[in-house]
Amino acid sequence: MPYKEKEVEKIYYTMGELSAMFDVNPSLIRFWEKEFDIIQPHKNKKGNRLFTKGDVENFRIIYNLVKERGFTLQGAKDKLRDNKHDTINTSEIVYSLQRVKAFLLELKSEL
Numbered sequence: 001m002p003y004k005e006k007e008v009e010k011i012y013y014t015m016g017e018l019s020a021m022f023d024v025n026p027s028l029i030r031f032w033e034k035e036f037d038i039i040q041p042h043k044n045k046k047g048n049r050l051f052t053k054g055d056v057e058n059f060r061i062i063y064n065l066v067k068e069r070g071f072t073l074q075g076a077k078d079k080l081r082d083n084k085h086d087t088i089n090t091s092e093i094v095y096s097l098q099r100v101k102a103f104l105l106e107l108k109s110e111l
Contacts, residue, residue: 012042012050021056022063029059035073036062038080064094 019026033039033049038058041049051059065076 010053012052013056014051015049018051018056018059022059024063032059032062036077036080038062060095068094 013021015026015029018029029039029049033041036058039051039055039062041051041055043049061080062076065071065079066073071079
């Protein structure tokens with residue numbers, strides 16, 4: 001049986017990595033960090049922000065509300081405050097469907 005190296009799971013993501021994941025400017029990430037208390041990155045000794053998986057998921061939820069569904073910042077805050085559980089579930093469903101769509105499009109292009 002050949003040796004298979006275990007995939008290393010990241011603990012922290014840098015500002016640049018988060019910016020690239022969502023194709024947004026780092027300034028938007030900093031702005032949303034100030035506006036939404038659910039995004040709370042750690043800072044290293046240099047002051048660089050380090051985002052956990054939880055921060056990435058919270059950013060994904062905010063991104064879905066504001067950029068994809070057209071909520072205002074206040075509307076997104078209200079939605080998260082009033083019905084956070086349903087908002088998270090909806091965001092997870094949308095993300096899963098986007099991954100399935102990307103997979104199917106890739107499969108189609110290979111045919």
